[in-house]
Amino acid sequence: MSLLRTASHRLPRRVSVWQCRPYSAGPPTPSARLNLPIDYKATPLLHHTPSSLSMSPELPQNSTSKRLNLYQAINSALRTALSASDQVILFGEDVAFGGVFRCSVDLQTEFGSERVFNTPLTEQGIVGFAIGAAAQGLKPVAEIQFADYIFPAFDQIVNEAAKFRYREGSTGSNAGGLVIRTPCGAVGHGALYHSQSPESLFAHVPGVRVVIPRSPTQAKGLLLSAIFECNDPVIFMEPKILYRAAVEHVPNESYTIPLSKAEVLKPGKDLTIISYGQPLYHCSAAIAAAEKAMNGVEIELIDLRTIYPWDRQTVLNSVRKTGRAIVVHESMVNYGVGSEVAATIQDGAFLRLEAPVKRVAGWSTHTGLSYERFILPDVARIYDAIKQTLEY
Amino acid sequence: MEQFDLSEARFRPVSELIETPIWVFSVANQGVQSSVRFPGAVDSKFTTEMSFSRPSNMPAMPTYRVMDSDGTIVDEKHAPTDVSDEEVLTWYKNMLTVNIMDLIMFEAQRQGRLSFYMVSAGEEGIAVGSATALSPDDVVFAQYREAGVLQQRGFTLQEFMSQLFSNKNDAGRGRNMPVHYGKAYPKQYTISSPLATQIPQATGAAYALKLQHLQNPNNPPSIVACYFGEGAASEGDFHAALNMAATRSCPVVFICRNNGYAISTPTLEQYRGDGIASRGIGYGIDTIRVDGNDIFAVREATKEARRMALADGGRPILIEAMSYRVSHHSTSDDSFAYRARVEVEDWKRRDNPIIRLRKWLENKGLWNEDLERDTRDEIRRTVLKEFSAAEREKKPPLREAFTDVYEELTEEAQEQMKELKRILETYPEEYDLREFEDGIKGL
Numbered sequence: 001m002s003l004l005r006t007a008s009h010r011l012p013r014r015v016s017v018w019q020c021r022p023y024s025a026g027p028p029t030p031s032a033r034l035n036l037p038i039d040y041k042a043t044p045l046l047h048h049t050p051s052s053l054s055m056s057p058e059l060p061q062n063s064t065s066k067r068l069n070l071y072q073a074i075n076s077a078l079r080t081a082l083s084a085s086d087q088v089i090l091f092g093e094d095v096a097f098g099g100v101f102r103c104s105v106d107l108q109t110e111f112g113s114e115r116v117f118n119t120p121l122t123e124q125g126i127v128g129f130a131i132g133a134a135a136q137g138l139k140p141v142a143e144i145q146f147a148d149y150i151f152p153a154f155d156q157i158v159n160e161a162a163k164f165r166y167r168e169g170s171t172g173s174n175a176g177g178l179v180i181r182t183p184c185g186a187v188g189h190g191a192l193y194h195s196q197s198p199e200s201l202f203a204h205v206p207g208v209r210v211v212i213p214r215s216p217t218q219a220k221g222l223l224l225s226a227i228f229e230c231n232d233p234v235i236f237m238e239p240k241i242l243y244r245a246a247v248e249h250v251p252n253e254s255y256t257i258p259l260s261k262a263e264v265l266k267p268g269k270d271l272t273i274i275s276y277g278q279p280l281y282h283c284s285a286a287i288a289a290a291e292k293a294m295n296g297v298e299i300e301l302i303d304l305r306t307i308y309p310w311d312r313q314t315v316l317n318s319v320r321k322t323g324r325a326i327v328v329h330e331s332m333v334n335y336g337v338g339s340e341v342a343a344t345i346q347d348g349a350f351l352r353l354e355a356p357v358k359r360v361a362g363w364s365t366h367t368g369l370s371y372e373r374f375i376l377p378d379v380a381r382i383y384d385a386i387k388q389t390l391e392y
Numbered sequence: 393m394e395q396f397d398l399s400e401a402r403f404r405p406v407s408e409l410i411e412t413p414i415w416v417f418s419v420a421n422q423g424v425q426s427s428v429r430f431p432g433a434v435d436s437k438f439t440t441e442m443s444f445s446r447p448s449n450m451p452a453m454p455t456y457r458v459m460d461s462d463g464t465i466v467d468e469k470h471a472p473t474d475v476s477d478e479e480v481l482t483w484y485k486n487m488l489t490v491n492i493m494d495l496i497m498f499e500a501q502r503q504g505r506l507s508f509y510m511v512s513a514g515e516e517g518i519a520v521g522s523a524t525a526l527s528p529d530d531v532v533f534a535q536y537r538e539a540g541v542l543q544q545r546g547f548t549l550q551e552f553m554s555q556l557f558s559n560k561n562d563a564g565r566g567r568n569m570p571v572h573y574g575k576a577y578p579k580q581y582t583i584s585s586p587l588a589t590q591i592p593q594a595t596g597a598a599y600a601l602k603l604q605h606l607q608n609p610n611n612p613p614s615i616v617a618c619y620f621g622e623g624a625a626s627e628g629d630f631h632a633a634l635n636m637a638a639t640r641s642c643p644v645v646f647i648c649r650n651n652g653y654a655i656s657t658p659t660l661e662q663y664r665g666d667g668i669a670s671r672g673i674g675y676g677i678d679t680i681r682v683d684g685n686d687i688f689a690v691r692e693a694t695k696e697a698r699r700m701a702l703a704d705g706g707r708p709i710l711i712e713a714m715s716y717r718v719s720h721h722s723t724s725d726d727s728f729a730y731r732a733r734v735e736v737e738d739w740k741r742r743d744n745p746i747i748r749l750r751k752w753l754e755n756k757g758l759w760n761e762d763l764e765r766d767t768r769d770e771i772r773r774t775v776l777k778e779f780s781a782a783e784r785e786k787k788p789p790l791r792e793a794f795t796d797v798y799e800e801l802t803e804e805a806q807e808q809m810k811e812l813k814r815i816l817e818t819y820p821e822e823y824d825l826r827e828f829e830d831g832i833k834g835l
Contacts, residue, residue: 086607114603120639125632128592129640132616135581135593136531136600152628159586160593166796167584169565171576176799206797231799260802309802 034289034380035373038245038281045265045284046215046248053249058258059217063251071243073216073250074103074181077223078141080254082111085139087177088227090116092126092143100145101183101243127153127180131161131233134177139227147184147237148193154201161233162207176231179223183240184212185278185330186376191369197277197331202235203308203340209234209259210307212277215242217250221257222305229256239278262311264318268300271389272318274341275328276304279377283328286382290390297390307337315341316348323354324389330376333361355392358385453669453681455714458688461743463751465688472688475524477758483524483687484753485767486543487516487746492771493539493549494719496779497556497570501723505783506556508570512537514685514718517745518649520544521690522617522711525698528578529614531597533590536571536583537649538619545578549775553782560785560829565792587620588627591646594618595637595708598644602706615701616644617694622712623654625668634675637708643701645694646672646710649684651717656730672710684713685745688752718744787827789834809835 028036040046047053050065068076081088090104090111096118098105108116119126123144130142144150150157157180165174186195202210209232213219219238226234265280266287275283280303287299300318304310319325325345327338338359345357360377367375428436458470465471472480494511501509512519519540526532532541539552550561555573558566563574564582574582581590581597598616605611624630625648637644648668652659665671672679678700682689690713697709716739720727727736753759790812794805801809813835816823825831 089603114606117640120632120635122628122632122635124629125592125595125636128589128629128632129596129599129636132533132593132596132598133600134596136597136604138600138603140596155586156589156592156629160584160589163584165799167564167568167572168574168582169567169792169796170563171574171582173574173576173579173581174799209798309798309804312803 034286034383035378036285038285040245040247040281043281043284045280046246047217047250048248050249053217053251056217058221058263060251060253060255063253063255065249065251067247068216068250069242069244069247070213070216070219070238071101071103073220074223074238075105075107076250077220077227078104078107079110080220081139081141081224081227082107082115084228084254086115087137088115088139088141089133090141090143091119091129092181093121093145094118095143099143101240103181103238103243104143123149123152124156127156127161130178130180131156131164131175134175134233135164135173137177139177139179141179141181141227144180144182146194146196146240147182147198148196150180150182150198150235153180157202157208157233157235158205162205164207164233166207174231175233178233179226179236180234181223181236181238183243184237185239185241186367186372187241188372189369190367190372192366195367195372197237197329199235199237199307199329200331200336200340203310203337207233209309210237211235211259211305212237212239212307213305214239214277214280214303215246216248218257218303218305220250221255222259224254225256225259230259234259237277241278257305260306260309260311262305262314263303264300264314265303266299266301268298268322270297270299270322271324271326271386272300272302272315272322273326273328273382273386274302274304274315276307276337277330279328279330282377282379283382286379286386289379289383290386294387294390299386304337304341310341312344312348315345319345319349320352323349323352324392325353326358326360326382326385326389328360328377328382328385330362332364333359334364336361355389358389360385447665447670450666452666453679453712455681455683456689456693457683457686458692459686459748459752461685461748463748463753463755465752470688470692472691475691477756479524480749481753481758483520483544484746484749484759485771486520487540487687487749488767489549489771489775490516490519490540490543491746492768493552493775496772496775498719498723500779506570506723508723509556510536510571510722511719512539514739514744515649515651515715516540517687517749518647518684518690518713518715519619521687521745522619522647522694522713524691525694526578526617527612527614527698529612530578530698531594531601531614531616532578532580532619533594533597533616534580534583534619535587535590535621535624535649536585537621539571539573541617541619542573542575542580545575545580547573547575547580549778550782551575553778554785557782557785558787559782560788561782562788565796566788567792587624588629588633591618591620591624591627591629591633592636594644594646595633595640595642598637598642598706598708599640602641602643613702614643615698616642617647618644619647619649621654622648622650622652622659622668623657623662625671626654626662634672634677634708634710638676641706642708643706644708645697645701646677646708647694648710648712649715650712651684651715653717653721653727653731655721655725656727658731667712667714669710669712672712677708677710679710679712681712681714684715685743685748687745687749715745716743786829789829790825790832791835 130140342357523544554561572583
């Protein structure tokens with residue numbers, strides 16, 4: 001593990017290179033009209049101008065804003081949190097010099113090495129340490145360098161953090177101040193151990209909240225919410241492919257976005273697509289292509305934002321209206337988030353369903369380096385699912 | 393690029409509050425030198441003798457003791473002069489209380505009145521002795537065989553019994569197996585079954601205590617005492633915790649109960665080094681091995697460890713307390729399946745923390761056969777009284793099965809509670825709710 005991890009430090013530095021032309025994802029075929037690179041500069045999912053910020057009632061109105069990418073927005077949220085409360089501490093592997101993805105850049109200089117520091121290379125230690133610090137009243141923000149390396153801490157998360165409040169009962173102790181940040185998802189060449197999205201493993205565990213933002217604005221609001229407004233342990237998974245790629249206007253002031261609340265990104269009447277994190281951009285592109293190809297079709301797009309406990313009402317309301325649903329995620333289809341969402345839809349909107357709920361997700365294999373573009377959901381697969389579901 | 397960034401980070405200003413050693417390295421090994429400049433071992437000397445360090449060539453770490461098995465102080469310099477005779481008597485009674493409670497509860501489990509139990513026989517001295525050196529503001533993380541720590545820190549028999557019978561007065565709201573005790577103040581985090589998970593948590597809690605004291609000197613300087621057995625020390629969490637405690641200079645005292653067995657596994661199959669103590673040195677942690685059957689040695693070592701842990705901005709200390717697990721591992725274990733009855737009988741007869749302190753008390757004329765008999769009878773009566781009171785109490789209301797998973801009940805939990813209620817109402821003959829507070833209304 002250590003050899004690969006050392007090599008992985010170089011990953012972020014190449015982001016700008018492979019962002020446009022992913023190594024294993026390959027260039028688009030000359031004739032492609034669906035599987036084109038995501039144009040983050042034009043996607044409707046990002047706030048390209050300050051004026052669109054005011055259209056979101058969840059965001060602060062009349063705030064000044066700045067164009068930030070995802071890692072800068074995380075950095076801004078962490079800076080805001082560290083300034084707001086001296087009980088916030090930030091630690092993990094290589095956090096002190098700014099982090100291998102630059103999320104903690106300059107924070108040790110600003111807030112001191114007692115609040116922002118490196119730990120030894122031990123994931124179970126990092127999470128165990130964070131649980132103890134949270135129990136004593138601190139608000140630890142622990143970083144696991146890649147979600148792929150969170151598994152050594154699985155015991156501490158599942159048996160300890162998640163069950164802490166429950167087993168303490170009336171003593172009142174809890175580890176609610178805890179936030180675990182971790183980069184997740186595919187990056188084009190991450191292969192087996194720099195690509196994983198283990199959210200469904202944690203969504204099976206009552207007691208922790210699992211959150212995945214899709215954009216810089218959302219990342220800042222959700223992260224501040226996880227740190228200050230949520231008194232439960234939160235696993236905050238950051239799609240690392242968006243660290244540099246997704247750039248948008250982010251309000252400068254401090255604000256929070258509620259957890260366990262989905263967001264309807266685009267209204268529609270014929271079909272509901274439910275997704276979260278980076279695949280939302282693929283969904284958006286597929287929807288644009290489908291609506292263009294199929295006259296009059298309107299597709300609703302929902303960003304789950306919190307994977308667990310999740311906003312079932314928003315999803316059910318939408319599917320009761322549209323009668324058709326597709327769930328899209330990067331992680332494997334077997335026992336994935338899509339299974340829970342599809343089962344809930346089947347249970348809560350059975351009489352309204354006009355087609356089977358479709359799951360577009362990673363195949364049940366590992367993210368082999370050379371095969372990434374064939375394994376993960378892309379625009380063509382989502383487009384095809386839209387077509388099949390509408391024509392069912 | 394990475395190397396440059398990392399080394400540059402080392403020159404950044406660091407806080408004056410916490411001294412983190414900052415090593416500055418130049419090019420390694422220029423010219424002729426006697427000591428190395430490799431960043432990984434700055435104090436190492438070069439040698440031309442090719443020699444492997446062999447653990448078998450190193451002497452085993454000595455075991456600190458204050459009194460011998462006859463209750464006689466070995467070196468008067470270390471006689472317990474900092475404590476009154478009355479106080480020592482309370483320690484003795486606390487050890488006795490745990491011991492008598494153990495006998496009664498073990499038997500109760502055998503009669504099926506309790507689902508599970510674990511006794512502390514042979515290790516009462518480690519628990520009570522170390523707890524005498526803690527302040528009420530100190531925080532305890534324990535494994536499960538440390539009832540004496542709670543007893544010494546004011547846990548009542550009613551609290552013990554409520555937890556053991558998981559009745560409505562149980563702080564854990566009837567959710568945990570027996571002996572998984574917890575208390576809000578003096579803080580003892582609720583025991584959890586997964587071994588060693590509490591060790592890195594203790595490290596993080598100690599760091600919090602240190603930071604909060606620095607930020608607000610009105611917070612009393614406090615330590616975390618973290619207990620675990622020698623078997624648990626084989627878990628990865630032990631390694632993670634000691635390393636993190638050393639690198640972050642956390643005021644935590646690790647207290648290892650080395651009782652010779654982890655369930656059926658003898659220490660020879662647990663490790664091949666010099667016990668747990670020898671590893672403390674490897675992590676850069678000040679370490680002592682003590683005689684766990686000698687309550688004075690345990691107390692003195694813990695007291696000094698606490699002082700050292702708080703000195704100079706904080707640091708971890710490791711105490712390995714040697715003892716012998718006289719009892720079965722738990723009520724689910726018959727230890728004669730893997731060790732000879734004669735070995736256990738021998739230990740019971742030869743050495744025991746309670747008998748040793750009793751001899752010391754008798755030598756000083758503070759104790760005698762009559763006092764012993766009367767005190768035992770009195771403790772036994774009190775335990776049995778609390779036992780039957782706790783056994784008669786109702787279980788907590790059924791809603792507690794769902795609360796405290798999150799701070800607030802989720803919508804999903806509310807729906808599931810409703811569904812359970814519907815099932816209970818539809819099939820009342822299938823479920824007995826009489827022992828639960830408020831019956832169906834408790835949901």
